[in-house]
Structure formats: C-alpha cells, structure tokens
Amino acid sequence: MNWRRRTMYIRKEISKTEAVKYFTDKNDxxxxxxxxxxxxxxxxxxxQGEFTDLCRGPHIPNTGMIKxxxxxxxxxxxxxxxxxxxxxxxxxxxxxxxxKELDEHLAMLEEAKxxxxxxxxxxxxxxxxxxxxxxGLILWMPxxxxxIEELEKLAKETELxxxxxxxVTPHIAKESMYITSGHLPYYAESMFPPMEMDGEKYxxxxxxxxxxxxxxxxxxxxxxxxxxxxxEYGTCYRYEQSGELFGLMRVRCLHMNDAHIYCTxxxxxxxxxxxxxxxxxxxxxxxxxxxxxxxSLHDPEKLGQKYVNEPELWLETEELVRNVLIETGxxxxxxxxxxxxxxxxxxxxxxxxxxxxxxxxxxxxDFAQGRRFKLEFTTQDNTTDTPLIIHRAPxxxxxxxxxxxxxxxxxxxxxxxxxxxxxxxxxxxxxxxYAKQVSLxxxxxxxxxxxxxxxxxxxxxxxxxxLLRVPYMLVIGEKxxxxxxxxxxxxxxxxxxxxxxxxxxxxxxGEITERHDN
RNA sequence: GCCACUUUAGCUCAGCUGGUAGAGCAACUGAUUUGUAAUCAGUAGGUCGUUGGUUCGAUUCCGACAAGUGGCUCCA
Numbered sequence: 001m002n003w004r005r006r007t008m009y010i011r012k013e014i015s016k017t018e019a020v021k022y023f024t025d026k027n028d029x030x031x032x033x034x035x036x037x038x039x040x041x042x043x044x045x046x047x048q049g050e051f052t053d054l055c056r057g058p059h060i061p062n063t064g065m066i067k068x069x070x071x072x073x074x075x076x077x078x079x080x081x082x083x084x085x086x087x088x089x090x091x092x093x094x095x096x097x098x099x100k101e102l103d104e105h106l107a108m109l110e111e112a113k114x115x116x117x118x119x120x121x122x123x124x125x126x127x128x129x130x131x132x133x134x135x136g137l138i139l140w141m142p143x144x145x146x147x148i149e150e151l152e153k154l155a156k157e158t159e160l161x162x163x164x165x166x167x168v169t170p171h172i173a174k175e176s177m178y179i180t181s182g183h184l185p186y187y188a189e190s191m192f193p194p195m196e197m198d199g200e201k202y203x204x205x206x207x208x209x210x211x212x213x214x215x216x217x218x219x220x221x222x223x224x225x226x227x228x229x230x231x232e233y234g235t236c237y238r239y240e241q242s243g244e245l246f247g248l249m250r251v252r253c254l255h256m257n258d259a260h261i262y263c264t265x266x267x268x269x270x271x272x273x274x275x276x277x278x279x280x281x282x283x284x285x286x287x288x289x290x291x292x293x294x295x296s297l298h299d300p301e302k303l304g305q306k307y308v309n310e311p312e313l314w315l316e317t318e319e320l321v322r323n324v325l326i327e328t329g330x331x332x333x334x335x336x337x338x339x340x341x342x343x344x345x346x347x348x349x350x351x352x353x354x355x356x357x358x359x360x361x362x363x364x365x366d367f368a369q370g371r372r373f374k375l376e377f378t379t380q381d382n383t384t385d386t387p388l389i390i391h392r393a394p395x396x397x398x399x400x401x402x403x404x405x406x407x408x409x410x411x412x413x414x415x416x417x418x419x420x421x422x423x424x425x426x427x428x429x430x431x432x433x434y435a436k437q438v439s440l441x442x443x444x445x446x447x448x449x450x451x452x453x454x455x456x457x458x459x460x461x462x463x464x465x466x467l468l469r470v471p472y473m474l475v476i477g478e479k480x481x482x483x484x485x486x487x488x489x490x491x492x493x494x495x496x497x498x499x500x501x502x503x504x505x506x507x508x509x510g511e512i513t514e515r516h517d518n
Numbered sequence: 519g520c521c522a523c524u525u526u527a528g529c530u531c532a533g534c535u536g537g538u539a540g541a542g543c544a545a546c547u548g549a550u551u552u553g554u555a556a557u558c559a560g561u562a563g564g565u566c567g568u569u570g571g572u573u574c575g576a577u578u579c580c581g582a583c584a585a586g587u588g589g590c591u592c593c594a
Binding site: 072073074082087090092118129135189236240242245249251257354358397399400425428429430455461464466477489 | 520521550586589
C-alpha cells in the first residue's frame with residue numbers, strides 16, 4: 001500500500017447475499033465465516049484503491065492522513081480467539097499522526113523495558129532461574145528473600161490485627177481430597193501430574209483451600225467460632241502451559257498470600273467488605289493507583305462445565321459482592337465468564353511494564369466448597385448450617401507481587417523493602433574502621449547496612465551504589481570521622497548534608513517502621 | 519500447548535558469503551589513598567544451549583530437543 005499517495009477509503013453498505021457472493025468468488029473462507037454471524041443492514045465494505053474488504057469500520061477518510069507507521073511484531077493468533085481454531089499469522093503495527101509522536105511512543109516503550117522486572121530482577125540479584133531446576137520455578141536469591149520476608153511481616157501484622165490465625169499445611173495431598181473439592185474435574189489440566197505412593201495418588205497442591213477446609217473441619221464449630229479466619233503464605237504448584245510462563249509474573253511454583261474466612265450468611269457482607277478494605281490499605285502503603293477492580297461473574301451458558309451448577313446462588317452472591325463494591329465506592333467493571341468455578345470474585349487487574357494484563361490480587365466468594373467438604377457449624381438455635389467461604393489474596397503471590405513492585409518502583413524500592421538499606425562508603429581505606437563502626441551501629445538498630453570496602457574512588461562507589469538502588473549512602477572521610485558524623489546521600493536525590501549517626505538512625509528507622517512509600 | 523524469533527565469557531553484545539572466537543563491564547593481581555554517578559596497568563575466564571546430520575572441516579548450513587522472548591489461548 002502506498003500511503004504517501006492520497007487515496008480515499010470508501011464505505012459501502014451491502015446486502016448479505018451480495019457480500020456472500022463477493023467472498024465466494026474470492027474463495028475467502030474466513031470472511032464467509034464472519035458473514036455467517038452477520039445479517040443484512042450491518043454489513044459494510046471498505047474500498048481503498050483496488051482493495052476491497054469486509055470491515056465494520058470506521059476508517060480515517062483517506063490514506064493521506066497516515067503520517068508515520070511502524071510494524072512492531074508478528075505472531076500467531078487463533079481464528080476468532082479460539083484455540084480449537086486454526087492459527088493465522090497476525091502482523092502488529094502502530095501509526096501516529098506524526099513521526100514525532102511515533103518516535104515518542106517508541107521511546108516510551110524503550111523506557112518501559114528498562115523497568116521490566118526480569119531485567120531489574122537480574123540487575124538487583126533478586127531471583128534467578130536454572131535449566132536444571134525447571135521452567136517457571138523461581139530461585140529466590142538473598143536480596144529477593146529479604147523482600148519476601150518483609151512482605152510476610154506486613155501480612156502477619158495486618159492479619160493479626162484483622163483477627164486471622166495462621167496455619168501451615170503440606171505441599172501435597174491425596175487425590176481423594178481434590179475429588180471432594182471438585183478441583184480435579186474442573187482444574188486438572190492446571191495441576192502437576194500425580195505421583196504414586198503406596199498405591200495412592202498424591203497431587204502437588206495447586207491451591208491451599210482444601211487443606212484449610214480440613215483444618216476448619218478438624219474440630220466442631222459453632223456460630224460462636226465464626227467468622228473463622230485462617231491464613232497461610234501457601235506454596236502452590238500449577239502446571240502453566242510453557243508458552244504462558246513470564247518472568248516472575250507467571251510461574252509454576254507460587255507462594256500465595258492466602259487466607260480463608262468461614263462465616264455465616266449474615267456475616268458475609270461485613271467480612272467481604274473488611275477484606276476489600278484490607279486491599280485498599282495495602283494499596284495505599286505501596287502507592288498502587290493504576291489498577292482496575294473487576295467484578296468477575298459466571299457465564300450462565302457454562303453452568304455445570306466451567307461453573308458449579310447453582311444458578312440462584314450465583315446470582316445471589318454476585319449481588320452481595322456488587323453491593324460491597326458499590327458501598328466501598330471503588331470504581332469497578334463487571335466481566336462475565338471470569339468467575340472462579342465455585343463463586344464470583346473481585347480481581348485487581350494491573351499491567352506489566354510491557355503492557356500485559358495480570359490479576360494482582362483476588363477476593364473470592366465460595367458457596368460450593370463448604371457443602372462439598374460437608375463443613376458445618378452449630379447455629380444459635382442448635383441446628384447446623386454450612387458456612388460461606390471467602391478466599392482472599394490481597395498481596396497475590398510473592399512471585400507476581402514482587403514482579404509488580406519492581407516495575408511499579410522501577411527498582412527503587414522503598415527503604416523498608418530494600419535488601420540493602422544503607423551502604424557506607426569510606427572515601428579511602430583510612431576510614432574503613434570508622435565505616436565499620438557506623439555500619440555495626442546501624443545493624444544493631446535493625447537496619448540492613450553494608451560497607452563498600454573496595455579500593456575505589458568515591459565517585460565509583462557512589463555510581464555503583466546508585467545503580468543498585470540502595471536508598472541511603474553514607475559518605476565517610478576525614479571530616480566525618482573526626483566529628484563523628486556521616487554525610488547522607490539519598491538515592492536519586494544526591495547529597496543531603498551531614499548528620500550524627502544517631503540522627504540518621506532515628507530518621508531512617510521512622511521511615512522503615514512506618515513503611516514510607518519513598 | 520500453538521505460531522514466530524532468539525540462544526557466543528558472570529553481564530551486555532561483536533563475529534561478511536563454513537577454516538575451532540573478540541570487546542566493554544564484572545572477577546582476580548598490582549599500582550594509586552582517592553570528597554558525591556566509572557583511576558590506571560596486567561591476569562584469568564568460552565568443547566559458541568544440547569544432540570544428530572551435511573562437509574576434508576561447523577559457532578556459522580540442515581533437523582530434533584531444551585530454555586528464553588513477542589503474541590495467541592489460559593491464568594494468582
């Protein structure tokens with residue numbers, strides 16, 4: 001197509017008979033397939049020069065308006081987005097009204113790549129993967145492990161405050177439990193194949209809920225025990241298809257910020273709302289604002305296949321969840337066919353640096369598993385009832401959450417999450433002893449500090465430390481040593497003047513315990 | 519899993535049409551003793567993802583497998 005020459009795009013409404021004839025003559029099975037789903041009055045053709053095609057439009061008036069084009073990538077795509085269909089080749093491209101805007105767009109994409117968690121994860125020694133370990137299996141390096149432990153600390157504090165109790169469960173379970181839970185028929189293809197021991201099949205757990213249900217069931221419960229909230233950073237294994245794996249965002253072994261709340265129908269709305277509030281509290285800590293809350297509903301056409309066949313319960317609980325969202329005042333979108341098999345949910349959707357969409361956190365209703373596991377509690381009038389269950393993971397999984405945080409902060413983690421919080425930089429080796437004293441004092445105040453003892457110039461030490469995104473650098477030379485001070489440099493902000501060690505410890509400790517968001 | 523592409527030193531990458539490999543940074547050694555984003559010199563480091571094939575000869579050409587990447591499908 002020569003788009004530098006100005007040709008008009010001509011729109012023409014056409015009858016179905018005529019359209020079918022046109023594409024039959026051209027022997028175009030795909031357009032004929034599309035026409036099958038269209039009727040008279042909604043069929044339009046567009047013609048540009050000698051090229052005519054079926055298209056709903058709209059189009060720009062003429063090719064002269066196209067100023068800058070770049071073909072970006074090429075990929076296979078299933079016809080009509082269904083993997084049962086044949087795969088066609090799709091060519092992707094972008095166009096802008098001017099070359100300048102195109103260049104800006106491309107520069108923006110380059111910038112985005114710099115904050116890709118896979119690049120940062122390597123640069124900052126957060127995690128690694130290894131062929132001998134396997135695809136999608138993350139090895140958390142010491143730096144990444146510090147982040148994990150800080151997140152778990154936050155979760156424990158928050159959950160303790162919210163009345164949760166902590167539990168620990170094994171990584172495997174017998175087949176019978178997943179038949180009870182319904183995961184096996186509904187979820188089998190996402191689970192690792194079973195291993196056999198003593199004539200029994202064992203599965204790696206793909207989720208923690210069944211194990212937690214067993215804890216609920218272990219002792220009799222009464223309405224006085226409700227709501228019963230149990231939490232665990234549970235390790236799950238999911239057999240994601242090889243092509244779906246993506247850095248930390250999509251892996252095969254994941255650590256979920258999981259918890260289950262067993263409650264009565266009367267308690268449900270309040271409990272569900274409390275979970276939602278917990279999300280918002282967390283998002284405030286991390287300064288997360290670019291997300292979309294998605295109310296994920298069932299698809300009535302797939303009842304009994306993808307979704308448990310309880311049409312009234314679906315509608316009832318969906319209404320409850322919708323009300324919580326409306327009450328909270330958080331904007332949300334509703335999407336049919338995204339619910340879990342056991343109930344509707346609220347998903348928090350975020351986008352990776354390269355623009356891929358992920359569910360970061362999830363808050364789910366479950367009206368099915370309570371019955372499947374025959375969970376019950378004694379009511380006030382001495383009858384029994386089945387609890388409603390809330391599955392929630394506000395911090396998602398360590399893998400996805402840390403992947404997200406790396407991109408969100410462009411590697412510049414807030415001080416409380418930084419693997420190294422302070423780097424002490426002696427100007428020459430004459431000051432190493434004093435630097436070590438300072439570092440020791442910081443460590444005693446629970447601050448993660450290191451000394452750069454390398455025989456390098458201060459400029460080099462600063463540069464390397466800046467690149468590692470260590471939030472605070474303490475430059476130490478003759479002046480600081482004799483006066484018992486430190487020269488404080490904040491990552492990305494430069495020299496901020498001198499302080500006594502105690503002043504510095506006081507300031508940074510506050511920043512850490514209050515979890516300042518940079 | 520499907521379509522396409524990629525895989526060379528710890529990292530980032532060179533290596534025209536086949537003749538067993540280079541750079542910068544990092545590492546190590548030495549010199550230098552440094553004041554807010556890279557001091558200098560030297561040394562070491564690779565059966566070129568794995569495995570078959572073609573060839574006198576393969577990092578280079580072809581196939582299979584693996585991992586990664588861009589999408590599709592799927593998902594926390």
